[in-house]
Amino acid sequence: MPKMKSHxxxxxxxxxxxxxxxxxxxxxxxxxxxxxxxxxxxKLSGTVEVAKADTKRVNKLLGR
Structure with missing residues (x-):
């Protein structure tokens, strides 16, 4: 099985x-x-937390 690659x-x-x-x-x-x-x-400057609805998808793309 090949390695999982992060996006x-x-x-x-x-x-x-x-x-x-x-x-x-x-x-x-x-x-x-x-x-x-x-x-x-x-107000737009700075960082924000990723939306809760997107966290599962983003974690999968990051390989977590």
Whole structure:
């Protein structure tokens, strides 16, 4: 049986914390920033935890 390979793209997008939580960069900060209010761009900066509905799929892609 061949080895399980982790999805390299997902590995670049998601980080696993010390307690095992999945953390990602928040979406919506790539383009059209002039049209967005600065309050919204401040809220979008930083990291957030991956949604509970997606954790099983992300863990599988990471090979966990």
């Amino acid at each position: 390299t793209g997902m590995g670049k997008r998601v980080k696993v914390t010390g307690k095992g939580k999945l953390v990602k960069q928040q979406a919506g900060m790539r383009h059209n920033l002039e049209g967005k209010p600065s309050t919204r761009t401040r």
